[in-house]
Amino acid sequence: MVITQLTPQWPPSGPRPINLKYDVPQVTALLELAFSEKLDPEGRESVHTSNSAFFLWQLDRDYRRLPPGYVWQEDGRIIGNVTLINTKTPGRHIIANVAVHPDYRRRGIARALMEAVLAQVRARHGQTVMLQVLKDNINAIRLYESMQFTQIGAMTEWRSNISRLRDIPPASFGDVGTETRLEIRPLLASQWQAAFALDSRSLNPDLTWPEPIPADFYRQGLLRSLRNFLRGWSQESWVTQDSDGQLTGIATISAEWGGPYTLRLRVLPEQRDKVARPLLAKLIRRLKNQPRRTVAIYHPDDDEPMNQLLHAANFSPRRTLTHMRYDVT
Numbered sequence: 319m320v321i322t323q324l325t326p327q328w329p330p331s332g333p334r335p336i337n338l339k340y341d342v343p344q345v346t347a348l349l350e351l352a353f354s355e356k357l358d359p360e361g362r363e364s365v366h367t368s369n370s371a372f373f374l375w376q377l378d379r380d381y382r383r384l385p386p387g388y389v390w391q392e393d394g395r396i397i398g399n400v401t402l403i404n405t406k407t408p409g410r411h412i413i414a415n416v417a418v419h420p421d422y423r424r425r426g427i428a429r430a431l432m433e434a435v436l437a438q439v440r441a442r443h444g445q446t447v448m449l450q451v452l453k454d455n456i457n458a459i460r461l462y463e464s465m466q467f468t469q470i471g472a473m474t475e476w477r478s479n480i481s482r483l484r485d486i487p488p489a490s491f492g493d494v495g496t497e498t499r500l501e502i503r504p505l506l507a508s509q510w511q512a513a514f515a516l517d518s519r520s521l522n523p524d525l526t527w528p529e530p531i532p533a534d535f536y537r538q539g540l541l542r543s544l545r546n547f548l549r550g551w552s553q554e555s556w557v558t559q560d561s562d563g564q565l566t567g568i569a570t571i572s573a574e575w576g577g578p579y580t581l582r583l584r585v586l587p588e589q590r591d592k593v594a595r596p597l598l599a600k601l602i603r604r605l606k607n608q609p610r611r612t613v614a615i616y617h618p619d620d621d622e623p624m625n626q627l628l629h630a631a632n633f634s635p636r637r638t639l640t641h642m643r644y645d646v647t
């Protein structure tokens with residue numbers, strides 16, 4: 319008896335939708351090769367995370383609104399990939415894992431794969447496609463700009479460990495008394511909407527990854543506390559206010575059980591000089607009482623005074639990613 323195993327009939331070369339049953343190992347190997355100069359151990363870990371993303375896609379209906387991207391096959395093997403990921407926001411998608419094998423570059427393969435993915439988004443009435451690219455990856459940025467992606471801004475990821483953090487004075491030299499005038503207090507449960515409005519005003523929502531924070535991000539209350547407790551999450555926020563009681567800044571520490579602390583510092587642009595430093599000083603004082611774990615903060619790359627403060631507090635920049643956006647019209 320002859321047993322014939324059915325294998326998919328791919329075209330000999332060119333773009334085609336990824337087949338999760340057959341392609342994932344080859345795509346992972348391609349990503350490791352294509353990003354090898356750029357990946358640190360954590361980056362390599364994220365390549366494996368994209369494996370889990372493919373796996374999730376198979377299980378979860380929410381992830382299946384659009385197929386997860388295209389590959390390019392040549393000489394019987396995969397030499398190009400562009401992954402498409404859905405977000406929780408309908409119509410908003412993410413492109414990731416844009417990679418072409420070094421031996422096949424500058425032949426228009428990445429462009430053709432991007433075009434295939436964008437055509438798919440358009441056909442399914444998607445509205446927005448976002449991507450992140452290392453700020454110094456000029457070649458990739460050139461490719462995306464030539465395809466009508468626009469730069470929104472860049473965010474730097476800073477890291478430290480609680481054991482390494484240095485206190486920073488809450489007031490600048492020559493600014494004595496600022497701390498006493500500026501009261502920092504815990505966010506009240508009734509201020510969650512004002513906190514969200516302040517957050518959206520102080521940072522372009524497209525600079526939060528993978529999507530803007532939800533409108534109830536700062537909401538507290540019994541149900542929220544219970545849900546956070548069950549998931550092992552914690553979140554604390556402190557605010558500054560002006561003389562009319564309007565919020566001028568908000569500083570947040572979030573953590574998942576056993577995971578790194580993530581800081582978030584949002585300040586009205588016109589109040590930056592006055593409140594950014596005391597709020598960061600407050601976060602650092604608060605962290606000093608916490609278990610010694612990694613601390614991360616993602617902050618706009620062009621906020622030079624904050625960059626200096628983060629250096630002074632002994633954070634180190636890990637990488638800066640430019641956020642780009644494509645609007646389907």
Ligand SMILES: CC(C)(COP(=O)(O)OP(=O)(O)OC[C@H]1O[C@@H](n2cnc3c(N)ncnc32)[C@H](O)[C@@H]1OP(=O)(O)O)[C@@H](O)C(=O)NCCC(=O)NCCS
Pocket residue numbers: 352353415416417418419422423424425426427428429430450451452455457458460461462464
């Ligand atoms: C970036 C990358 C995907 C481009 O793939 P590619 O198939 O070579 O790209 P294309 O041939 O389709 O080029 C499209 C455009 O990108 C730009 N570009 C790509 N590579 C370039 C290079 N080495 N120098 C200058 N411009 C370049 C050009 O504008 C080019 O258009 P042109 O050829 O008409 O001038 C590929 O170099 C790669 O895999 N790099 C490593 C992984 C990576 O950085 N991915 C991006 C992550 S966000």
